[in-house]
Amino acid sequence: MRIVILTQDDPFYLGKNIDFLVKNMPSYAQIVGTVLFEVSPFGKRETFFEKMKKTYDIFGLKFFAYYSYKFIKSKFDSGNSVAKVLRKYDIPLIQIEGGINNKENREILKTYQPDLLVSIGGNQIFKRPLLDLATYGCVNLHTALLPKYRGLMPSFWVLKNNEKYTGVSVFFVDEGIDSGPILVQKKVEIGDRSQEELINHTKQIGMECIIESVELIQKGGFKLIPNPAEEMTYFSFPTRKDVNEFYKAGKRFF
Template structure:
C-alpha cells in the first residue's frame, strides 16, 4: 500500500509522533512521499509576528514565556524537525505552490500513485479532486471523539468543558470539516491531566489509531461509524475570556 502523508512543520509534537508511526508501519505499507505545509497553530496563515502577539494576548505572559522557550529549544533539536525526520528515512518531499487543490499540485501527488492519503494535522481544506487522487481516498486524525468537538484545539475545549473522557478519531475525509465517516475511534479517561499531557497522550494514541486504520483498509474488513451531524459540536480558537474561564475552573495548560 502506497501512502502519501499530508502534515505540517509543527515543532512541538509531530516529528516524534510521525517517526513513531513510520517505525510501526506494517511491511505492506510504504510512505512514498509527503507534503509538509507551513505551520499554522491558529487554523489559518498568519505572519510570525501576528502569531506571537496573538499567543500573548490570548494566553497571557506565563504561557507565552513557557511556550516561547519550548519553541526555540524545539527548533534547535533536529528530532523535532518534521522535514528532517522524513529526510532521514529517504522519503521524498512534494514541493507544492499555494493551495494543495490546484491542478498542478494534484499532478505532483498523482505522480506517486498513492493508494491512501494520510492527513496528520493537515491544515488546508481538501477538495474532492484531491481526495480522488488516491485509490482509497484520504484519512485524517482528530484528537477528540467525533462528532463532538469538531474544529480547533479539542484538548483545550474538553478540559474547559469538564469532560471526563476524550479520545481520538480517524475518519475518511470528505469536503466538510471533521465530518467524514469514522473508521477508528478510541476513548481515553482524562483524569487530572493538563492540556500538555493530554496532547502528548492523544497524539500517541492517534498514531496507533492510524496504524489500525491502515490495517483495516488493507484488509477491507471494517464497519464505519456514523459521524452524525445532528450530534456535532464545533469549536474555534479560544478567546482571552475562554482562557480565563479555563484557569478559573482549575484546569492547567502544563
C-alpha cells in the first residue's frame, strides 16, 4: 500500500508522533511522500507576526511566553521536527505551491501513485478530485469523539466544557468538515490533564489508530461508524472570553 501523508511541520507535537507512525507502520505500507502545509493553528493563512499577535491577544502573556520559548528551542533542537523525521527515514517531501486542490498540485501527487492519503493536522478542505486520486481515498485524524467537537482545537473545548471524556477518531474524508464516516474511534478519560498533556496523550493514541485504520483498509470488510450531522457540535477558534472561562473552570494549558 502506497501512502502519502498530508500534514504540517508543527514544532510542538507532531514530530515525535510522525516518528512513531513511520516506525510502526505494517511492512506492506510504504510512505512514499509527504506534503507539509504551512503551520496554521488558526485554520487560515496568516503572517508569522499576525499569528504571534493573535496568540498573545487571545491566550495572554503566560501562554505566549511558554510557547515562544518552546518554538525558539525547537529551532535549535530540530530533532523532533516533522521535516527532520522525514529526512531520517528518507521519505520524500512533496513540493507544492498554493492550495493542494489546484490541478497542478493534484498532478504532482498523482505521480506518487497513492493508494491512501493520510491527513494529520491537515489545515485545508480537500475537494473530491483530490480525494479520488488515491485508491482508498483519504483518512484524517481528529482528536475528539466525532460527531461531537468537530472543528478547531477540540482539546481546548473539551476542557473548557468540563467533559469527562474525549477521544480520537480516524475517518474517511469527504468534502465537509470532520463529517465523513468513522473507521476507528477510541474513548479517552480526560482526568486532571492539562491541554498540553491531553494533546500529547491523544496524538499518541491517534498514531495507533491510524495504523489500525491502515490494517483495516488492507484487510477489507471493515464496518464504518456513523458520523451523523444531526448529532454534531462544531467549534471554531476560541476568543479571549473563552480563554477566561477556561481558566475560571480551573483548567490548565500546561
